Amino acid sequence: MPLPQPFIDSNVVLYLLSAEVVKADKAEAIISAGGFVSVQVLNEVTAVCRRKLGMPWQEIEILLSAVKTSCDVQSLTLESHQLAVELAKKYAFSFYDAHICASAMLSGAQILLSEDMQHGMVIEGLTIQNPFRS
Numbered sequence: 001m002p003l004p005q006p007f008i009d010s011n012v013v014l015y016l017l018s019a020e021v022v023k024a025d026k027a028e029a030i031i032s033a034g035g036f037v038s039v040q041v042l043n044e045v046t047a048v049c050r051r052k053l054g055m056p057w058q059e060i061e062i063l064l065s066a067v068k069t070s071c072d073v074q075s076l077t078l079e080s081h082q083l084a085v086e087l088a089k090k091y092a093f094s095f096y097d098a099h100i101c102a103s104a105m106l107s108g109a110q111i112l113l114s115e116d117m118q119h120g121m122v123i124e125g126l127t128i129q130n131p132f133r134s
Helices: 008-015 021-033 039-052 057-068 079-093 095-108
Strands: 035-038 072-076 111-113 126-130
Touching: 008 021, 008 039, 008 057, 021 035, 021 057, 021 072, 035 039, 035 057, 035 095, 039 057, 039 095, 057 072, 072 095, 079 095, 095 126
Parallel strands: 035 072, 111 126
Antiparallel strands: none
């Protein structure tokens, strides 16, 4: 029986561009194995690549294409927005972190891979795991 697919946060995707070879290789293995991302993840990756890294659009499109080929992309919907509001209120998350969690939950993922959230925290059946934790 195959393992359930994880939901992958933008920080994991961005490690594909890291000079830290071990983390870049880990991110590549995670993404190539497949899973879920949301349009929010793609938007955050695009914003960081343009604003912070100054990448040209063509390189960003190549990166996004690779992610979209390997992962199932979840849309942002009114349902995900409403769930994010509830999660932000209940767990005192930032709205954007809550929306990542909401998208992960609605995708059916049981694991959310993120370096930015609390490793091991369980949110209504969704477990946050830091894939780079030693």
